[in-house]
Amino acid sequence: MTDLIYTEKELVQSLREYIKAEESKLAAVKSWANKLDALTRVSTSDPEGYLAHPVNAYKLMKRLNTEWSELESLVLENPSDGFISNMSIHRQYFPDEEDETGAAKALMRLQDTYQLDSEAFSKGKLPGVQYNAILTVDDCYDMGKTAYNDGDYYHAVLWMQQSLKQLDAGEDAVVSKADILDYLSYSVYQMGDLPRAIELTRRLVAIEPGHQRAGGNLRYFERLLSKQLIEMNQSYQPPSEEPIQLGTYSRPQDHLPERESYEALCRGEGLQMVRRSRLFCRYHDGNRNPRLLLKPMKEEDEWDSPYIVRYLDMLSNEEIAKIKELAKPRLARATVRDPKTGVLTTANYRVSKSAWLEEEDDIVIARVNQRIEDITGLTVTTAELLQVANYGVGGQYEPHFDFSRRPFDSNLKVDGNRLATFLNYMSDVEAGGATVFPDFGAAIWPRKGTAVFWYNLFKSGEGDYRTRHAACPVLVGSKWVSNKWIHERGQEFRRPCGLTEVD
Numbered sequence: 001m002t003d004l005i006y007t008e009k010e011l012v013q014s015l016r017e018y019i020k021a022e023e024s025k026l027a028a029v030k031s032w033a034n035k036l037d038a039l040t041r042v043s044t045s046d047p048e049g050y051l052a053h054p055v056n057a058y059k060l061m062k063r064l065n066t067e068w069s070e071l072e073s074l075v076l077e078n079p080s081d082g083f084i085s086n087m088s089i090h091r092q093y094f095p096d097e098e099d100e101t102g103a104a105k106a107l108m109r110l111q112d113t114y115q116l117d118s119e120a121f122s123k124g125k126l127p128g129v130q131y132n133a134i135l136t137v138d139d140c141y142d143m144g145k146t147a148y149n150d151g152d153y154y155h156a157v158l159w160m161q162q163s164l165k166q167l168d169a170g171e172d173a174v175v176s177k178a179d180i181l182d183y184l185s186y187s188v189y190q191m192g193d194l195p196r197a198i199e200l201t202r203r204l205v206a207i208e209p210g211h212q213r214a215g216g217n218l219r220y221f222e223r224l225l226s227k228q229l230i231e232m233n234q235s236y237q238p239p240s241e242e243p244i245q246l247g248t249y250s251r252p253q254d255h256l257p258e259r260e261s262y263e264a265l266c267r268g269e270g271l272q273m274v275r276r277s278r279l280f281c282r283y284h285d286g287n288r289n290p291r292l293l294l295k296p297m298k299e300e301d302e303w304d305s306p307y308i309v310r311y312l313d314m315l316s317n318e319e320i321a322k323i324k325e326l327a328k329p330r331l332a333r334a335t336v337r338d339p340k341t342g343v344l345t346t347a348n349y350r351v352s353k354s355a356w357l358e359e360e361d362d363i364v365i366a367r368v369n370q371r372i373e374d375i376t377g378l379t380v381t382t383a384e385l386l387q388v389a390n391y392g393v394g395g396q397y398e399p400h401f402d403f404s405r406r407p408f409d410s411n412l413k414v415d416g417n418r419l420a421t422f423l424n425y426m427s428d429v430e431a432g433g434a435t436v437f438p439d440f441g442a443a444i445w446p447r448k449g450t451a452v453f454w455y456n457l458f459k460s461g462e463g464d465y466r467t468r469h470a471a472c473p474v475l476v477g478s479k480w481v482s483n484k485w486i487h488e489r490g491q492e493f494r495r496p497c498g499l500t501e502v503d
Contacts, residue, residue: 001392007090014086021079032071104146106351106394106473108155113263113396113473114432117246118143118162126476127431137166137173141180148183153190154251160184161244178208186217191249194225195239258438262399265436265443266472272441278304284311289374297375303442306454306466310444311375314451315368320426322364323357323482327388330355334389334397352395352471356385357482372422372484376453379490382415388426391433391479397471399438402485403456403463416488417457419495424451424482432475439466446479459498461488 043050043060051057095103107121120126122135135143144159164180167173185200201218204211229236242248256262264270279301285292298312315323331353333346359366365386373380391397403418423435425446435444435452444452456467471479497503 004093004095007093011086011090014083018080018083021082025074025077025079028074029071101146101150102351103393104143105150105348107143108147108152109351109394109396109473110432110475111155111158111246112251113266114475115246115267118158119165122162122166129430129476135162137163137171138175140166141173141175141183144180144183144187148187153187154249156183156187157191157244157249158246160187165243178204178211181207182211182213185214188244189217189221193239193249194221194228195237196244197221198225199239256398258399261438261441262436262470265438265441266432266434266470268434268443270441271443284375286374286377289377291370291374302444302452303437303440306440306464308437308442308444308452308454310447311451311453313449314371314375315424315426315449317449319364319368320449320480322362323368323386323388323426324480326357326361326365327355327390327482330357331388331390352389352391352397354387354389356387358385368424368482369484372486376420376422376486378420378486378494380484380486382487382489384418384485384487386482386484388480388482391471391474391481394473395471395479396473399468399470401456401463401465401468403467405463414489417461417463418485419457419488419491420453420455420486422451422453422484422486425449426480426482427478429474429479430477432472433477433479434472435469436472437467437469439468446481457488458501459495459503460501461497462501 043056051060110116111118111121116126118140122140124133140159140163144156144163147153147155147159160180160183163173163175164177164184167175167177167180181200181204185197185204188200189197198218198221201214201221204214205218208214225236253259261270281298281300283296284299285296297314300310300312302308302310332355334352334354335346357365359369368386369380369383372383402421425448427446428448429446433446435446436442454467456464458464471481
């Protein structure tokens, strides 16, 4: 997306050049018109007397034969050709409809996770922001329409209400109030709030009596409400005069059982505090590994059980820059393995771009892999390639296990399951983007240059289900990480089996 910023700057420059060419052309035409206007005033006052002069007669012939043809050619010139050509070249890199819809859904995802109302977004009131950015009436309307077209009436209500609020406050807009009320009233009906749907539809009818749907919807809503009141033996209660806002309606349930605890951890709420006396920091030399003796790693305990540690100064700024440089051209939408078909596919619960880097790509990758082996004491010969991931607007990975549950995928039968995860943070994140563990209430915040490490399996090879974790949506900023998934094969004597299944 940073490339698109420069693309847009180039297009603006191209547009200015087009405007300048159009203005130059118009100035030339105006000059012609002014000169000929003065000339024709004189010639038409006494045509015979004017043409009596042989020079005037010659110049009239010349103008009509040559100069007017030149003027015609000037008028027919199209200065937009350069601009259109430039647009055509860059258009292949433009976002498409799917990208725009994805960005809108990302804002809604952030809205839900961090409990931000639509007004906070429309006015750009986000933590840690450097630049002011606002959403107009039309922007909010388009957000609501995206949700509506996706059958997401909960968010459609929130964004249409915000659009209406800003329009009522006097903000200019292309969209009409009737269009907003049309979507809002039906979305409110879909949320089960018939009294408010009736009130909004009446407002729509008052503005546009001939609206093709409003009258029929109003009669239908009124009949439905009357029937419900009779069945429940209740009297009519007028709708609340309070404006619709976050919390007015309950968010629909989805597939994720730990949704509330996961999102609370992302907000920094619900964190379980372990006994601080059990967490330490130390210098780690990898059991006197020669490469770590002179410069041991700074190790901090992040959690005691399951054991999670953070290593400081794992990657230098130069190494991070090189890894990002290698990864950028290869970034592609991250995939997950479909549990039913086993095929790799994209999914809404994992929104990021990733790339895989080999040791042969650059000496830096080989150096990082060796450092991971030195620190963990585990061989990386059977590990997966270094995966680099970028989480942009609303980027996330909902709660998941890194290890595969039985029956294993065919690709794990050779090198075994994912024994451990080594996760490098390659950027600071202004807001959001924590790695959270809902099972025991831990949140680990990105710190550039540091890395965290944990085991996904017990020594017996059984999965440690407590390690189910998530990458929280990035609220402000861009999150870069790289990770190494270390497999079981080759670790038999480096991490031998314990005496029990859960050692």
